[in-house]
Amino acid sequence: MEVKLGLKVTGRCAVTFKTVSGTFFYEMEQDIKRFLTSLQPEFDLAYRAVTDSYGYMWIVFEGKRIEDLLAALTATGDMVEEKGFSDQLLAAVFEFANERQGGHQYLIYNYRRNNFYPFVPTGQKTRDTEQEMIMMSAIGEEMPFEKDMTLWYPLWDLPLKSPG
Incomplete structure (x- = not known):
């Protein structure tokens, strides 16, 4: 993507899923956080959990190596599925910086459709x-x-920026 489009990986990506009330979901959240914390000494990786205004939890990852980011993101999605909450998974989001035009562009993986877009x-609520x-x-x-452009859903207000 860097050569073809001038897009460079920013080192940020996220997985998002709809939160639900209940003990099993809470335990899954805690398991994910414990697992990701245990990875930090081995991988050069930071993560944070954010809940947005729509009730979706975002696990946002930052790291220098794309391999570490993909491993953590995939493992998180797998844990959600293994705990029986696969219907709650919405998307995985990968952020890229556009070195030619400026700004950020995203590649989104839709879990329900098993496709990227x-x-x-x-x-503000506009797209190119x-x-x-x-x-x-x-x-x-x-x-x-995803070949059907009507299914290229915008994800506004992405929480991928570093806090602070």
Whole structure:
């Protein structure tokens, strides 16, 4: 993506799922946090949990190595599924910096559809669909991509920025 589009991995990604009340879900959250904390000495990885205004929990990862980020994100999604909450999984989000045009662009994995799609926000609830098409055409052969653009759901107010 860097060569084709001038997009560089920022070292931030996230997995998001709908929270539910109950002991089993709370225990799963605690298991995920314990697991991720146990990874920190071995991997150069930081994480934080954020709940958004829609009631979705985001586990946001930051790290230098894409391999570490992917391993942590995949393991988190697997834990959610293993605990019986796969229906709660919404998306995994990968952030890229556009070195040519500035700003951030995202590759979103939709768990329900098992496909990726691009998201290029340009402002408050606006997006660059032309750039999204360019992203898709550049990498659509390399991964399972959502062909139906009406299913390229925008995820506004992504909590991927570092706090502070």
